[in-house]
Amino acid sequence: MNKVMMPDWKYHSYGLAGLFGFFCLWFIAGTYIPEGFFQQFTLNATLMKFFILIQDSETYIHIWMSIKRVLVGLGIALLIGIPVGLLIGQNQKADAFSSQIFQFLRMISPLSWMPIAVMILGVGDKPVYFLLAFAAVWPIILNTANGVKKVDPQLLKxxxxxxxxxxxxxQKIIWPSVLGQVLVGLRLAIGIVWIVLVPSEMLGVSSGLGYFILDARDRLDYTELLSIILIIGFIGFILDRFVIGLQKRFAV
Incomplete structure (x- = not known):
């Protein structure tokens, strides 16, 4: 049975409806929360704090520092992952030699390296860059290699x-053919990095969204904490949409 594809406008309208429904449920749930501590988690209280935060210049300092760390981590991962992926995609011996090593390493949570990263690199940005790059490099390597393996052998002949x-x-055959897979790997890497970012920014840094959450928790301002979580979600969503746009623009 042939599957009928839904038009883009209709697909996105369903997505917006689902998002609207989520916030409606949150609002309705908030009306049944009794007065007290849990009133800090209602939609009204969260949105009020959210709009206060986005008018505060300090919020944008934290956002910029987090985005900068993500960009550096992704940049390191791309510089390592693309060449390695191209190599193992074209060379069966290199693929066979590295496959089990890569599978072993990528199954280790990046956060488990936190104590070692701090011990070797100290506190600050360096261990954060390491953890983000370690988290991002595996989907880039594996998707790049997979793209190389799918290159039409007739074109190579x-x-x-x-x-x-x-x-x-x-330049003319392999790279145009694998670009789509590289962007798939980049999209997966952004999703992983954005999750790893928050706990990574609790490694002795004094800025960033992870630090911002820790600071709100220490001040027991849970409404602000939830508002920061919303900001993290929105930024992650925008980054994901950006990569999807690149896929539509450059993927062949």
Whole structure:
């Protein structure tokens, strides 16, 4: 049976309806919460604090520091992951040699490296960069390698028959063919990094959304804490939409 694809506008309208429904349920649940501590978690209280926070310049300092760390971590992961993925995708021996090592390492939670990262790199941004890069590199490596393996062998044979150089084959055939898979890996990496970011920013840094949450918790301001969680969710959503846009623009 052929599956009929839903038009984009209709798909997105369902998504908006689902999001609206979620906030409606949150609002309704809040009307049944009795006076007291849990009133801090109602939608009205959270949104009021949310709008206060987005008017505060300090909030944007925390947002920028978190985004900067994410960009550095992703940049390191891309610089390592793409070349490694291209190598193991083209070389069966390299793939066989590294596959079990990579599978072993990627199953280790990045957060389990926190004590070692702090011990070696000290407190501050460096251990955060390491943890984010470690979290992001595996989907980039594996998706890049998978993209190389899916390159049409007939195109490669044709290129070799025309005496194309390795650089020309990489630029004209392999890279355009794997770009879509690289972007898939990048999207997965952003999702993982954005989750790892918050606990990573509790490693002795004095800014960032993770630190912001820790500070709100220490002040027992749980409405602000929940508002920061909303901000984290919105930024992560925007980053994901950005990569989807890149996929639509560049994927072949």
């Amino acid at each position: 044709l290129a070799y028959s025309l005496d194309a150089t390795s650089r020309e084959i990489l």
